[in-house]
Amino acid sequence: MPSKAHIKNIYSLKDKKSRQISQLFTIEGIKSIKEIATEDTIVIKELYAVPSMAENIPHNYSNIAQIVSPEEMKQMSSQSTPEGILAVCQIPSHTLHEWDKDTLYIALDGIRDPGNLGTIIRLADWFGVSDVICSMDTVDVYNPKTIASTMGSIARVRVHYVDLATTLSRCPVPVYGTFLNGENVYEELLPMGAVMVIGNEAHGISPAIEAVCRERVTIPRFGDSRTESLNAAMATAILLGLWRR
Amino acid sequence: MPSKAHIKNIYSLKDKKSRQISQLFTIEGIKSIKEIATEDTIVIKELYAVPSMAENIPHNYSNIAQIVSPEEMKQMSSQSTPEGILAVCQIPSHTLHEWDKDTLYIALDGIRDPGNLGTIIRLADWFGVSDVICSMDTVDVYNPKTIASTMGSIARVRVHYVDLATTLSRCPVPVYGTFLNGENVYEELLPMGAVMVIGNEAHGISPAIEAVCRERVTIPRFGDSRTESLNAAMATAILLGLWRR
Numbered sequence: 001m002p003s004k005a006h007i008k009n010i011y012s013l014k015d016k017k018s019r020q021i022s023q024l025f026t027i028e029g030i031k032s033i034k035e036i037a038t039e040d041t042i043v044i045k046e047l048y049a050v051p052s053m054a055e056n057i058p059h060n061y062s063n064i065a066q067i068v069s070p071e072e073m074k075q076m077s078s079q080s081t082p083e084g085i086l087a088v089c090q091i092p093s094h095t096l097h098e099w100d101k102d103t104l105y106i107a108l109d110g111i112r113d114p115g116n117l118g119t120i121i122r123l124a125d126w127f128g129v130s131d132v133i134c135s136m137d138t139v140d141v142y143n144p145k146t147i148a149s150t151m152g153s154i155a156r157v158r159v160h161y162v163d164l165a166t167t168l169s170r171c172p173v174p175v176y177g178t179f180l181n182g183e184n185v186y187e188e189l190l191p192m193g194a195v196m197v198i199g200n201e202a203h204g205i206s207p208a209i210e211a212v213c214r215e216r217v218t219i220p221r222f223g224d225s226r227t228e229s230l231n232a233a234m235a236t237a238i239l240l241g242l243w244r245r
Numbered sequence: 246m247p248s249k250a251h252i253k254n255i256y257s258l259k260d261k262k263s264r265q266i267s268q269l270f271t272i273e274g275i276k277s278i279k280e281i282a283t284e285d286t287i288v289i290k291e292l293y294a295v296p297s298m299a300e301n302i303p304h305n306y307s308n309i310a311q312i313v314s315p316e317e318m319k320q321m322s323s324q325s326t327p328e329g330i331l332a333v334c335q336i337p338s339h340t341l342h343e344w345d346k347d348t349l350y351i352a353l354d355g356i357r358d359p360g361n362l363g364t365i366i367r368l369a370d371w372f373g374v375s376d377v378i379c380s381m382d383t384v385d386v387y388n389p390k391t392i393a394s395t396m397g398s399i400a401r402v403r404v405h406y407v408d409l410a411t412t413l414s415r416c417p418v419p420v421y422g423t424f425l426n427g428e429n430v431y432e433e434l435l436p437m438g439a440v441m442v443i444g445n446e447a448h449g450i451s452p453a454i455e456a457v458c459r460e461r462v463t464i465p466r467f468g469d470s471r472t473e474s475l476n477a478a479m480a481t482a483i484l485l486g487l488w489r490r
Contacts, residue, residue, distance in 0.1 A: 126475055128468025153472050186490050222489060223373025227398050230371055237479045238486035244467060245431050
């Protein structure tokens with residue numbers, strides 16, 4: 001049974017600072033934990049379930065699983081109504097050592113909304129994009145809200161936090177940025193090997209990153225629409241769909 | 246100055262029943278109200294602003310605008326921190342009398358999430374789709390949360406609630422449904438004139454609507470991904486992007 005102090009430590013993982021110090025994060029819910037347990041890319045260090053959830057403990061983790069009371073679960077969970085199964089995982093340390101020239105990468109320049117980041121990771125997973133490269137000011141993927149919204153896709157997509165301008169200036173594949181005044185994306189030949197940069201929800205791609213974008217593309221608006229912009233996750237969905245045509 | 250009873254009536258428009266009886270709905274925020282005032286497709290019946298928002302009242306509605314106290318605004322608003330400008334609008338009565346055989350339509354079969362519906366309307370606006378045809382069990386577009394998430398696009402997209410199976414069985418343009426076992430959407434020639442059906446977030450397209458879908462398409466998954474499904478709004482974004490290629 002976890003001590004009161006330990007429960008408090010688990011709860012504190014909702015805060016970025018605690019995650020950075022311990023290099024741990026939490027993931028909740030049957031679906032997500034099953035995917036993590038199956039994929040074997042993220043190490044589960046501790047696993048807690050309430051009695052009614054005991055049967056949902058993945059077999060390969062039954063040796064470390066601990067049954068806790070609903071009250072204890074509530075104290076360790078960051079959710080207001082916890083599903084009843086929670087894993088403490090090690091933050092994976094991915095390094096982007098080598099670029100694959102035939103692969104599509106997604107780069108995020110200052111995405112701030114946890115839900116948008118989660119949705120983008122789900123989309124990357126669907127379209128077979130294995131690496132998402134984030135600027136240091138992009139929201140932390142290991143915050144509980146983002147982890148929940150990836151719905152398990154975090155187990156199959158590597159998320160890197162880097163000095164984005166430096167990384168992109170040195171990468172050997174073409175860097176595509178989306179701008180309001182770029183080339184019509186329908187008229188461009190999009191190469192399989194590329195980095196696709198998505199900008200911040202309100203301000204788009206920052207000047208430092210714009211300087212390293214070698215190609216500028218635009219998703220055209222149709223008809224009489226005067227709508228101002230697409231949400232960052234929507235733009236990602238449309239671009240990934242077109243990239244894979 | 247609105248009476249206490251009138252303020253209560255405005256607040257009650259957050260509930261579907263009140264909207265149905267009065268055929269009125271509310272819309273809040275500068276951006277959305279400006280778009281409504283410009284487009285001239287939705288009639289603003291009443292307009293309220295707090296003193297600090299007075300300068301944001303659209304000129305063509307200054308004759309009906311009323312200044313209210315922040316306290317009164319809080320009582321009529323459905324938001325916890327109101328932006329300070331609120332319009333009471335007439336629910337437009339659109340009829341889908343004639344089908345245009347060269348136009349793309351979106352049909353929604355039981356979309357339940359207000360945010361998803363709002364996002365789909367924004368996407369329709371971006372891609373020049375003027376009519377979104379909803380099954381009767383699709384969430385009400387005039388609820389404040391959906392209206393807010395359309396970010397003004399509601400002024401340019403007509404939303405119809407109909408008996409979807411009957412309507413689609415009689416329509417003269419091909420009806421495309423998205424299914425897990427349809428034709429690869431990348432290998433299909435998607436005609437400009439078509440209805441694209443998006444199913445419920447959890448259950449997909451219902452059997453009654455499946456029966457009237459003449460074409461079955463699938464957005465393929467790439468790589469080793471085992472992710473189960475795309476969110477309904479994401480699928481809409483990808484399909485609209487491909488339809489317009």
